[in-house]
Amino acid sequence: MSSKDQLAVKNLHVGFQNKKSFTKIIDGINFSVKKGETLCIVGESGCGKSLTSLSIMGLLPKTGKVSEGEILFDGQDLTGLNEKQMSKIRGNEISMIFQEPMTSLNPVHKIGWQISESIVLHQKLSKKQAEEKAIDMLKLVGIPSPDKRIHQYPHELSGGMRQRVMIAMALSCNPKLLIADEPTTALDVTIQAQILELMNKLKTELHMSIIMITHDLGVVSEIADKVLVMYAGKVVEYSDVKTLFANPQHPYTQGLIESIPKLNEEQDELPIIKGSVPSPDEMPKGCRFSTRCPYATNACFNEVPPMISGEAGHQVHCWKYTECWEIVEKEGLIDAGMRETAAASQLIGS
Amino acid sequence: MVSFILRRLGLMVVILFIVSVIIFSLVNVLPGDPALLKLGQEASPEAVEKLRIEMGLNDPLYVQYFNWISNVIQGDLGRSYIDNTAVTEILKQKIPVTLQLTVISFFVAILIALPAGIISASRKGTLWDYSSTLFALSGVSIPPFFLGILLIFIFSIGLGWFPPSGYTPFWQDPMRSLMLMILPAITVGIRLSAELTRMLRSSLLEVLQSEYIRTGYAKGLREKGVIFKHALRNAMIPVITVSGLQVGSFLGGAVITETIFAVPGLGQLVVNSILTRDFPVVQGAVMFMAFAVVFINFTVDMLYSVLDPRIKLSGGAK
Numbered sequence: 001m002s003s004k005d006q007l008a009v010k011n012l013h014v015g016f017q018n019k020k021s022f023t024k025i026i027d028g029i030n031f032s033v034k035k036g037e038t039l040c041i042v043g044e045s046g047c048g049k050s051l052t053s054l055s056i057m058g059l060l061p062k063t064g065k066v067s068e069g070e071i072l073f074d075g076q077d078l079t080g081l082n083e084k085q086m087s088k089i090r091g092n093e094i095s096m097i098f099q100e101p102m103t104s105l106n107p108v109h110k111i112g113w114q115i116s117e118s119i120v121l122h123q124k125l126s127k128k129q130a131e132e133k134a135i136d137m138l139k140l141v142g143i144p145s146p147d148k149r150i151h152q153y154p155h156e157l158s159g160g161m162r163q164r165v166m167i168a169m170a171l172s173c174n175p176k177l178l179i180a181d182e183p184t185t186a187l188d189v190t191i192q193a194q195i196l197e198l199m200n201k202l203k204t205e206l207h208m209s210i211i212m213i214t215h216d217l218g219v220v221s222e223i224a225d226k227v228l229v230m231y232a233g234k235v236v237e238y239s240d241v242k243t244l245f246a247n248p249q250h251p252y253t254q255g256l257i258e259s260i261p262k263l264n265e266e267q268d269e270l271p272i273i274k275g276s277v278p279s280p281d282e283m284p285k286g287c288r289f290s291t292r293c294p295y296a297t298n299a300c301f302n303e304v305p306p307m308i309s310g311e312a313g314h315q316v317h318c319w320k321y322t323e324c325w326e327i328v329e330k331e332g333l334i335d336a337g338m339r340e341t342a343a344a345s346q347l348i349g350s
Numbered sequence: 351m352v353s354f355i356l357r358r359l360g361l362m363v364v365i366l367f368i369v370s371v372i373i374f375s376l377v378n379v380l381p382g383d384p385a386l387l388k389l390g391q392e393a394s395p396e397a398v399e400k401l402r403i404e405m406g407l408n409d410p411l412y413v414q415y416f417n418w419i420s421n422v423i424q425g426d427l428g429r430s431y432i433d434n435t436a437v438t439e440i441l442k443q444k445i446p447v448t449l450q451l452t453v454i455s456f457f458v459a460i461l462i463a464l465p466a467g468i469i470s471a472s473r474k475g476t477l478w479d480y481s482s483t484l485f486a487l488s489g490v491s492i493p494p495f496f497l498g499i500l501l502i503f504i505f506s507i508g509l510g511w512f513p514p515s516g517y518t519p520f521w522q523d524p525m526r527s528l529m530l531m532i533l534p535a536i537t538v539g540i541r542l543s544a545e546l547t548r549m550l551r552s553s554l555l556e557v558l559q560s561e562y563i564r565t566g567y568a569k570g571l572r573e574k575g576v577i578f579k580h581a582l583r584n585a586m587i588p589v590i591t592v593s594g595l596q597v598g599s600f601l602g603g604a605v606i607t608e609t610i611f612a613v614p615g616l617g618q619l620v621v622n623s624i625l626t627r628d629f630p631v632v633q634g635a636v637m638f639m640a641f642a643v644v645f646i647n648f649t650v651d652m653l654y655s656v657l658d659p660r661i662k663l664s665g666g667a668k
Contacts, residue, residue, distance in 0.1 A: 059567055083572070091570030098561060098568075106562040108583050108658055117579070118569040153659045169569070 005072070006177055006209040007056070008032040012069035014048070014055050015280075022067065023280050025051055026233045033177070033226075038203060038210040040220045040241075042256070043230035046277050049213045052230075053179045055079075056211070057096055058086040073177070092122040095170035099182040101162035105154040112150025115169045122173045137168035141198060160191035167198065174206060181213045196222045217260055221245060229253050232277050232288040239314040249316040249347065251293045287319065295320055299328045306339070310347025321347050358651070362644050369640040370422070370633075374415050377629045383407075384431045384627045405431075418630075422637065428630035430623075437634035440619065445638065448615040450520060451538065451608075452600040454531050456593070458539030459546055463589075466543070467550025472577060474555060482547055489544025498537045498610040505533060515612040534611040538604050542596045549592050553585040560584070586657055594650035598643035 009031050015024035026048040033039045041049045054060050056071055058078060071078040073094065078086070090096075098104045106114060115137055116130035125133065131150065138146035141164040154162055163183060170178055180199070184192040200223055203210055212223060220227055220241065227244045229237040229252065237250040248254045255273040275292040284290050290300040300319055308321045319328055322342035328334060334342075385401040386393065402408050406417065421428060427437035470482035506514035512533050513526075520527040557563065558581055566576040603617020616635055623631040655661045 057568060059564065087567075087570045087572050089570070090568055096568045098565065100561055103561040104565045106565070106580050106584070107660055109580075117571075121570055121575075155660050166565075169565075 004034045005032045006035045006037075006074065007211070008070075008072040009052075009056070010070045010072065012052070012055065012071065013067045014051055014060070015065060015067055016061075016063045017065050018063060022065070024067070024233070025280060026055070028069070029228075029230070029233075029235045031226075031228050031235065031238060033209045033211060035176075035209055036203065036207050037225045038200075038212060038223055039226045039228060040212045040214055040224035041228045041230060042214060042217065042220055044215055044277060046232075047230045048233040049230055050181055053096065053181050053211065053213055056179060057090060057094060058083075059090075059096075088122075091118045091170075091175075092173045093175055094177045094179065095173070095175040096179040096181065097163070097166045097170045097183050099185050101159055101166050101183075101186065104166055105162055107154055110151055110153055111157070111165050114154075115150070115165070115172055118169060119172050133172065134168070137172050138165070140171070140202070141165075141168045142194075143168070159187055160194065163187060163191075163195055164198070167195075167202070171202060171206065171208075175208060177209045177211065178203075179211045179213070182215070183212070184219060185214075185216070192219070193222075199223065217256060229256070232283065233280070234288055235315075235317060236289060237314075237316050240312060243312060243314050249310075249314070249321060250289075250318050251295055251320070252289050287317070295329075297329050299331075299334045303334050303339075306343040306345070308345050308347045314347055316347055321345060358648050362641075362648070365644050366637070366640055370419055370637060371415070373633055373636045373640075374418065375411070377632050378411060378414070380624070380627065382627045384629060387627050388431055418633065422634075427634035427637070430631050431628045432626055432631075437630050440631060441616075441634055441638055444614065444616050444619050444635075446519070447517060447613060448601060448603055448617070450527070450531060451534055451604065451613060451615060452597060454528075454535035455539035455542065455600060455604075456597055458535050459542035459593075459596075462540070462543035463546035463550060466547040467554060467589075468577060468582070470547070471551045471554035471558065472573065479551075482551070486544040486547045486551075489540045489547075492540070494537050494541065494604070494606050495610060497540065498534070498607055501533045501536060502610070515610070517613050530611075531613075534604075534607050534613055537607045537610075538600060542593070542600075545592055545596070546589055550585060550589050553588045554581055557581045557585045583657055587654060590650055590653050590657070594646050598646045601642040601646070602639040 009029060011028050011030060012026055013024060013028055014026040015022050029048075029052065031039065031041075041052060043049050051060070051064070054064070055066055056073075056078065058081070060066070066079045069079070073089070078089070081089070105111065112131055112134050115134035116127065119125055119130040119133050120127060123130075123133075134150055135146045138149055143149055143161060143164055149157075154165070157165065166183075178199075183199075184195050187195060196219060199210065199212075202208075210223075212219070214220060224241040226240050227238070228235060229244075229250065231252050237244070237248070237253045244253065245257065248257050252273070255271070258271045259273065261267070261270055273292055278284065278288070278291055284301050285304075286302045287293070287296070287300045287305045290296040293300065297319070303319070305317045305319045306322065308316050308318065310316070319325060319342070322328070322338075322345040324334075324338045324341050327338065383398070383402075385398050385405060385407060389398055389401060406414055409417075418428060425438070427441070429436055430440060466482040466485065470479040473479050502514045505511050512529050514533075516530055518527045518530060554577075558577075563576055563580055566580045571579070601616070603615050603620060605617035605621055607613070608615045608617045616639070620632060620635045622628075623635065
């Protein structure tokens, strides 16, 4: 972990424990977020992106468990902290905003009270001071006449306004890291753009890092510095945003980008990625995308692909970019020697 | 708000009017002649007939009803057929007794239900949860006559902590009055507490799934803070509803409990008056009960809007 990393997730495994068995959902993912950087985690529903964010917050459901790996925040491993230590970090150094602004605010409390609550909790300010801070925060996120708004209830605000309130609440203790789990999905397109712009502005003003969970590549292009593409609990591609859009390598990433509707080309039918994500208990042994991949060979089904690194930290997990791909494609078999060559392969053209 | 209150008051008058018609008709179709009961079985038919005319019992029913209701509106509930005391006087003696029993029972119920409901919801699936479910189940299934006798047996006869039965007005001897009320209040309150525990548990469990609860944790609140500051108030609405209905029925008198503990409350009064065909007393007491139920429902509706600002009290359609 470099000293500039705000958060580094190393070999993280997360799953659900029931009485008999442990179902692994996230299988050994790695990424890091530098100070002041925005990382987008992209993937379709059920790929484990929300679970990743909840693991960082320590807010996994009761049966959820981090079974292996480290989550280093400012160099401190969060997986080893107890509930009390974790509650001092939550809402203070790491904050989170959620997808549904309609239901994420408590309907029976005034919004001023809800924002002040975490300020009083973490910064030990008096109620009066916290209320003033709440007004400042509302001003910061662009809510008009904040001194009146603090006396309103969530149902009296629109969806976009509520998400602004959520952001104000999340930022009220100057967190170092903001995790946003699809914060614009439930909003109108025009409001989406406003919220993204606001987040970009605040990131620079407050020098914080952002992890944005999304399935919307439009959002990614607006806000990301780096992108982590996840598929079925594994990282398939990790890159900075320009490289990813200019030169997507993994067949899954390519599929995602191709399936964005384009106005300047005439398309009869929008390309889709055929099939659906396999369920955790029927994961293919090899590459998890192999069941839907147009290039898949026998080897892909049976051998986990190595990580291939390219320029500027571009990483792809795919057999297609290994030096022995030609042989793999022809023979459909892999021996020990080929595994070694594969692992040493460099990604060309990124 | 004002229009809501006015509308509810209007509705209250209509409901009370309908209740008065029903209770008057029902009481008057009861077999048994009050005049005969008053004079005794040996009275001559002429004397009974004379008394019937005096009491107005031979007038057509609608005339009798009109005479009665016009007095009721003026605050005169009539006089008991039995001893000629004013019904209002009788009610003035009985209502405080029932009120005291109701308040203490409700207090007992809340005292048990709040902690039991919270613990079993927040510790779902543990021994705590199972014990409180067991308690709730037993509380609902034990009939009051059995529980009452059991309590007297254990706490009065066995341990001698409380007097077994009787009643002393609160202002005469507060301590003794409370001591006498505790066992009946537990008998009545346990049942309500069991219902409220179940209600609070399921309502809390549902609320704890909400996204704003997750927001609470994400803010850095611990479990206690989340439950007390965010979950409880949202979970209270069904609890208040059940409390309102139950307290309304308590005010109608807990006949069995009152009988076991010799508490001279409304329940006993109504039963005795029905047996002696003391129509004015029955009618007066039932009118009071109807009023109490309507009034409590009104209070519950007001409480909803205090608990949940999304519920607006408006005069128009909801």
